[in-house]
Amino acid sequence: MEAGLPDRLYRNPSSAPAGIVHLGLGAFFRAHGAVYIAEAMAKSGGDWGIVGVSLQSPGTRDRLRPQGWAYTALELAPDGEKPQVMTVLRDVLVAPEDPQAVLDAMAAPLVRIVSLTVTEKGYCHEPSTGRLNRAHPDIRHDLENPLPKSAPGFLVRALALRRAAGLRPFTVMCCDNLPENGRVLRGVVLELAGLIAPDLAEWISAEGAFPSTMVDRIVPATTPADLDRLEAIAGWRDEAPVMHEPFRQWVIEDDFVDAARPDLTAVGAQLVADVTPFEHMKLRMLNGTHSSLAYLGYLAGHETISDTVADPAFSDFLRGLWRDEIIPALTPPPGVDLAAYADALHDRYANPAIRHRTWQIAMDGSQKLPQRILGTILENRAAGRAVPGLTLAVAAWMRYASGRDEKGQPIEVRDPLADRLAALWHDDPARTVDGFLALAEVFPPALRDDPGFARDLTAALRGLIENGAQASLKGASDA
Numbered sequence: 127m128e129a130g131l132p133d134r135l136y137r138n139p140s141s142a143p144a145g146i147v148h149l150g151l152g153a154f155f156r157a158h159g160a161v162y163i164a165e166a167m168a169k170s171g172g173d174w175g176i177v178g179v180s181l182q183s184p185g186t187r188d189r190l191r192p193q194g195w196a197y198t199a200l201e202l203a204p205d206g207e208k209p210q211v212m213t214v215l216r217d218v219l220v221a222p223e224d225p226q227a228v229l230d231a232m233a234a235p236l237v238r239i240v241s242l243t244v245t246e247k248g249y250c251h252e253p254s255t256g257r258l259n260r261a262h263p264d265i266r267h268d269l270e271n272p273l274p275k276s277a278p279g280f281l282v283r284a285l286a287l288r289r290a291a292g293l294r295p296f297t298v299m300c301c302d303n304l305p306e307n308g309r310v311l312r313g314v315v316l317e318l319a320g321l322i323a324p325d326l327a328e329w330i331s332a333e334g335a336f337p338s339t340m341v342d343r344i345v346p347a348t349t350p351a352d353l354d355r356l357e358a359i360a361g362w363r364d365e366a367p368v369m370h371e372p373f374r375q376w377v378i379e380d381d382f383v384d385a386a387r388p389d390l391t392a393v394g395a396q397l398v399a400d401v402t403p404f405e406h407m408k409l410r411m412l413n414g415t416h417s418s419l420a421y422l423g424y425l426a427g428h429e430t431i432s433d434t435v436a437d438p439a440f441s442d443f444l445r446g447l448w449r450d451e452i453i454p455a456l457t458p459p460p461g462v463d464l465a466a467y468a469d470a471l472h473d474r475y476a477n478p479a480i481r482h483r484t485w486q487i488a489m490d491g492s493q494k495l496p497q498r499i500l501g502t503i504l505e506n507r508a509a510g511r512a513v514p515g516l517t518l519a520v521a522a523w524m525r526y527a528s529g530r531d532e533k534g535q536p537i538e539v540r541d542p543l544a545d546r547l548a549a550l551w552h553d554d555p556a557r558t559v560d561g562f563l564a565l566a567e568v569f570p571p572a573l574r575d576d577p578g579f580a581r582d583l584t585a586a587l588r589g590l591i592e593n594g595a596q597a598s599l600k601g602a603s604d605a
């Protein structure tokens with residue numbers, strides 16, 4: 127492995143066997159959960175090596191294999207970079223190639239935790255209600271076939287194998303940006319298990335554990351240029367590094383089967399009784415503004431989040447969103463000052479070393495908006511408070527989903543509902559809004575039935591079409 131990761135940095139650092147299977151081996155988990163887990167083992171020991179599973183494509187496995195599953199996590203601070211070689215992966219499996227191997231790994235007696243970062247759409251649930259989408263093609267497949275395709279399918283079939291073998295269930299630890307993510311995943315798994323075998327559902331319900339977690343670290347997709355950048359900084363070539371900001375946070379509900387887990391508190395994770403206030407804070411203050419900046423910033427011609435907030439009009443708009451719309455509808459977690467949290471977020475977004483593309487964050491809006499933005503809009507409206515900025519953000523999503531930018535150029539819209547969304551676009555903004563508000567899987571009933579919201583959204587969309595995103599910001603911050 128000439129010029130690759132130097133052997134001395136990763137060869138056989140620990141022989142700890144795998145105690146964790148992780149579904150969805152994307153950049154986020156490799157730069158967040160995997161780092162915490164590796165550090166926890168280095169500090170306190172334990173058999174917590176990780177078997178990673180890619181649910182879709184072999185790319186990550188193929189790049190990691192020649193490196194012995196090692197990779198570099200490169201921390202990017204405004205004033206410098208810090209590479210860390212990660213050696214916590216024991217194996218990487220590709221589910222579509224060999225689903226049985228994935229089930230066998232999950233059913234191994236030493237495995238105590240299955241964690242997941244499969245993105246919002248990977249749970250095959252309905253975003254507005256949190257319930258299993260039984261019409262989802264992968265769920266329909268998994269109901270009929272013992273070798274699954276979906277993440278819930280793998281969980282259910284692997285738990286069935288463990289039960290049949292007389293083993294304890296694994297803890298299912300959801301690490302995606304969903305509110306009450308453990309509870310939602312538990313509901314989806316129990317519903318699917320109930321359709322396959324009701325007594326299995328009872329066993330999972332009685333014996334299983336689905337802690338909710340709040341995860342946070344900004345990890346943009348790795349680009350080819352990043353490989354050269356890392357090589358210049360670290361002196362070695364890595365085909366699968368991950369780039370991340372210095373900040374990290376992990377708040378986890380302390381609910382594990384047989385209390386079996388790595389010593390995560392030793393490395394800064396918070397184990398708490400109730401994650402909900404942390405999840406709401408993070409999803410609404412970080413992800414809610416991320417999505418708002420993504421749609422409006424993209425339409426205004428900004429490529430990254432740091433470029434967007436370097437524009438003073440956007441920076442003011444962002445601060446207004448926190449101050450006037452998001453914070454008033456939040457209950458702070460114990461001991462947290464939300465205004466200070468907002469200031470820290472602004473600094474994180476402004477980090478010029480992190481090139482987080484607005485296009486990347488704009489992906490999958492139909493799956494993200496409910497928990498990031500619509501809940502805040504709903505609660506403010508119910509309390510009689512105006513929400514011009516977030517309403518503009520929803521209008522910007524609609525404009526973005528039309529597939530044409532402000533110059534008439536095509537946008538590559540990635541969203542499971544992309545075709546349906548594009549077809550809703552109409553010359554008359556009021557008709558476009560009516561079409562979008564009819565999407566029951568996205569908009570909660572109280573917003574769909576609120577004529578005032580439809581009016582405000584139509585006005586915001588009309589303004590966007592007539593004046594563009596940049597000029598619309600001011601009106602929304604002043605309202």
Ligand code: CS2
Binds near residue numbers: 341343413
């Ligand atoms: C982002 C998140 O891509 C997105 O939708 O909002 O990935 C965000 O960077 C992380 O949740 C930060 O913790």
